[in-house]
Amino acid sequence: xxxxxxxxxxxxxxxxxxxxxxxxxxxxxxxxxxxxxxxxxxxxxxxxxxxxxxxxxxxxxxxxxxxxxxxxxxxxxxxxxxxxxxxxxxxxxxxxxxxxxxxxxxxxxxxxxxxxxxxxxxxxxxxxxxxxxxxxxxxxxxxxxxxxx
Numbered sequence: 767x768x769x770x771x772x773x774x775x776x777x778x779x780x781x782x783x784x785x786x787x788x789x790x791x792x793x794x795x796x797x798x799x800x801x802x803x804x805x806x807x808x809x810x811x812x813x814x815x816x817x818x819x820x821x822x823x824x825x826x827x828x829x830x831x832x833x834x835x836x837x838x839x840x841x842x843x844x845x846x847x848x849x850x851x852x853x854x855x856x857x858x859x860x861x862x863x864x865x866x867x868x869x870x871x872x873x874x875x876x877x878x879x880x881x882x883x884x885x886x887x888x889x890x891x892x893x894x895x896x897x898x899x900x901x902x903x904x905x906x907x908x909x910x911x912x913x914x915x
Contacts, residue, residue, distance in 0.1 A: 820908075830846040830847050856874075871896065873894045873895060
């Protein structure tokens with residue numbers, strides 16, 4: 767008799783079942799990894815959205831003497847005397863400079879205009895980023911001094 771080499775049907779069935787199980791576990795791990803990466807990327811973009819607003823706003827504040835703040839419901843509009851117009855639209859969770867969207871994922875935004883004890887015009891802003899006010903990722907209170915010389 768010849769010595770037969772090969773694989774039995776039972777062994778083949780076991781190999782296929784093991785292969786399917788390994789592929790299933792790999793799919794679960796890959797999905798979990800990708801969702802974790804998505805959460806990390808979202809958390810990283812929140813401070814970046816504040817920075818986009820901050821860069822533009824500081825540039826305009828340096829050349830403005832006065833600011834007018836208008837509130838309509840949850841929407842806030844800041845009009846600077848140099849012609850810049852910043853508008854927070856709650857329904858879109860976004861901040862616009864003139865008509866261009868400069869920041870998104872802004873959960874809340876509030877601005878108050880006041881004079882400091884030294885007679886300088888100051889705008890105090892509280893800004894939070896996230897999908898909504900229940901999932902806040904980043905929050906910042908900051909005071910901007912308008913040009914005074």
